[in-house]
Amino acid sequence: MSIWEYLQIPVFQRAFLAAVVAGGTVSLLGVVIVMLNLTTIRFALMHMALLGGAVGLALGSTPLAGATAAIVLGSLLLGPFSERLRLDTGIIGAFFMTGSIALAFVLFYKAGVPALDVFGLFTGSILSLNQSDLWAVIGLGGVILLSYMCLFREIQLVFYDPEQAEWLGVPARRIKNGLLFLAGLSIGVAMKVVGALLIDALILIPAMTAMRLSRGLLQILLLSSLLGVATAAGGLLISMLLDMPTGATITLVGVGFLGLSMLFRR
Amino acid sequence: MVIQMDRNLEALSLSGVGAGYGKERVLSSLSLSVKKGECLAILGENGAGKTTLFRAILYLLPDIAGTIRVLGRTVKTPEDGAWVRSQVGYVPQSQGKGKLPISVFDAVMLGRWGKSFAYLRRPTARDRELTEAMLDVVGLQDLRFRDCRSLSGGQIQRVNIARALVREPLILLLDEPTTYLDAASRDVLTQLIDQVRKKWSLTILMISHDGEYARQLADRVVHLRRGRIEEGLEAVS
Numbered sequence: 001m002s003i004w005e006y007l008q009i010p011v012f013q014r015a016f017l018a019a020v021v022a023g024g025t026v027s028l029l030g031v032v033i034v035m036l037n038l039t040t041i042r043f044a045l046m047h048m049a050l051l052g053g054a055v056g057l058a059l060g061s062t063p064l065a066g067a068t069a070a071i072v073l074g075s076l077l078l079g080p081f082s083e084r085l086r087l088d089t090g091i092i093g094a095f096f097m098t099g100s101i102a103l104a105f106v107l108f109y110k111a112g113v114p115a116l117d118v119f120g121l122f123t124g125s126i127l128s129l130n131q132s133d134l135w136a137v138i139g140l141g142g143v144i145l146l147s148y149m150c151l152f153r154e155i156q157l158v159f160y161d162p163e164q165a166e167w168l169g170v171p172a173r174r175i176k177n178g179l180l181f182l183a184g185l186s187i188g189v190a191m192k193v194v195g196a197l198l199i200d201a202l203i204l205i206p207a208m209t210a211m212r213l214s215r216g217l218l219q220i221l222l223l224s225s226l227l228g229v230a231t232a233a234g235g236l237l238i239s240m241l242l243d244m245p246t247g248a249t250i251t252l253v254g255v256g257f258l259g260l261s262m263l264f265r266r
Numbered sequence: 267m268v269i270q271m272d273r274n275l276e277a278l279s280l281s282g283v284g285a286g287y288g289k290e291r292v293l294s295s296l297s298l299s300v301k302k303g304e305c306l307a308i309l310g311e312n313g314a315g316k317t318t319l320f321r322a323i324l325y326l327l328p329d330i331a332g333t334i335r336v337l338g339r340t341v342k343t344p345e346d347g348a349w350v351r352s353q354v355g356y357v358p359q360s361q362g363k364g365k366l367p368i369s370v371f372d373a374v375m376l377g378r379w380g381k382s383f384a385y386l387r388r389p390t391a392r393d394r395e396l397t398e399a400m401l402d403v404v405g406l407q408d409l410r411f412r413d414c415r416s417l418s419g420g421q422i423q424r425v426n427i428a429r430a431l432v433r434e435p436l437i438l439l440l441d442e443p444t445t446y447l448d449a450a451s452r453d454v455l456t457q458l459i460d461q462v463r464k465k466w467s468l469t470i471l472m473i474s475h476d477g478e479y480a481r482q483l484a485d486r487v488v489h490l491r492r493g494r495i496e497e498g499l500e501a502v503s
């Protein structure tokens with residue numbers, strides 16, 4: 001089948017729209033993770049999402065619902081502590097990764113979750129999005145765009161000089177926690193698109209590529225968004241045409257862009 | 267000679283001020299008064315509480331005891347504190363370069379936040395004009411599109427000073443502005459401080475750990491020791 005034939009199918013239309021919206025917006029939170037040193041927290045949230053997704057599957061609801069619940073809990077808990085707690089990256093990483101994956105497998109086994117669903121959790125299942133999932137993606141994308149539009153200078157100041165942001169009266173803490181919360185929700189969406197272990201492909205990698213090439217926050221945001229769309233939508237199309245797993249193909253496209261950016265600069 | 271200080275001539279006055287962090291009291295019954303247009307250098311050992319003193323003046327600490335008066339207004343409430351911060355330019359100690367790519371122009375303009383732009387109110391033409399003017403003053407006009415991360419320590423410190431000045435302050439607080447600079451950039455900065463001080467008759471409080479240097483630049487030098495100000499070292503001896 002050609003691309004045009006695929007685009008006639010409703011399931012594919014929905015997946016394509018979701019890829020464009022998610023790719024264009026969740027990538028805007030990658031810069032937050034880098035600037036606010038949230039890489040450890042993101043790692044913890046990724047695995048909480050995985051576990052939440054597993055619980056969702058085991059209970060027979062959707063993995064997205066389970067993952068979202070876990071992440072909302074996780075980011076509300078971790079956000080306020082992110083500064084006070086000096087998290088040890090190694091321990092947290094080992095604890096969350098091994099712990100949550102092991103627990104997820106126990107759940108799968110005990111609840112008799114079909115292997116295909118488990119595979120979907122790890123590699124993404126954008127083709128199985130239903131209409132309400134799509135609305136959730138569009139809603140989240142809208143909130144992300146709106147936040148950046150209304151708070152652009154405040155966010156720029158919080159990233160550039162958090163101390164000055166505080167004493168000038170910018171509600172820096174609330175902005176940080178709000179962004180972390182949005183990043184958490186984005187992790188849930190990204191899990192659905194590329195799978196639990198490839199979440200970075202949609203959030204972190206486009207932003208990292210953009211940051212290599214940009215000279216200011218506005219450029220980073222525009223380029224992240226553009227790369228996010230190209231990664232998600234491009235990866236989806238390629239995976240259809242070449243009959244490859246969607247999540248993995250999207251990830252490879254993202255990694256490809258990052259690799260290209262390394263050739264261009266430094 | 268005893269100088270009776272007229273309130274109208276007074277930029278800043280602290281009496282019986284105590285401040286600190288939680289139970290740890292860093293400043294206790296500290297008194298200090300600074301005339302308008304004066305340049306005061308504050309010396310003291312590491313950990314003496316110099317930065318804490320600036321934080322108290324800016325009302326950035328909880329539980330401040332005693333009386334602080336800034337430009338004639340007694341500072342008692344958070345609203346007073348916000349007002350103080352709108353009148354004061356502050357260059358904190360040892361600001362790194364940060365990770366965010368940002369142009370010199372944008373970095374300086376962000377100092378205007380809360381003055382005329384915030385949230386949905388975008389920076390105005392006046393914000394941009396003032397930013398341009400300050401870039402001229404600190405001599406960074408040619409570098410306005412440069413990424414701050416690629417600047418030298420001296421240039422970064424000039425960005426920080428421009429960012430404080432763009433708020434059109436009446437008082438400028440400089441926390442160890444020359445600590446990490448080589449001799450040449452330090453001289454540039456000294457000239458700059460002198461120049462802006464005369465230009466706007468600014469009141470300047472500068473923390474330093476270099477007594478020699480402080481005496482050169484300031485009208486008056488005081489020591490912070492055991493939580494109090496000790497006067498006595500005159501600048502022009």
Ligand SMILES: Nc1ncnc2c1ncn2[C@@H]1O[C@H](COP(=O)(O)OP(=O)(O)O)[C@@H](O)[C@H]1O
Nearest residue numbers: 287290292310311312313314315316317318319
């Ligand atoms: N945020 C803080 N929380 C708790 N204690 C602090 C904090 N900042 C400074 N201190 C303590 O207050 C004292 C004075 O610090 P500071 O004002 O920074 O000294 P200086 O600027 O003279 O080197 C030190 O003992 C320091 O450990």
Ligand SMILES: [Mg+2]
Nearest residue numbers: 316317318359
């Ligand atoms: Mg200090």
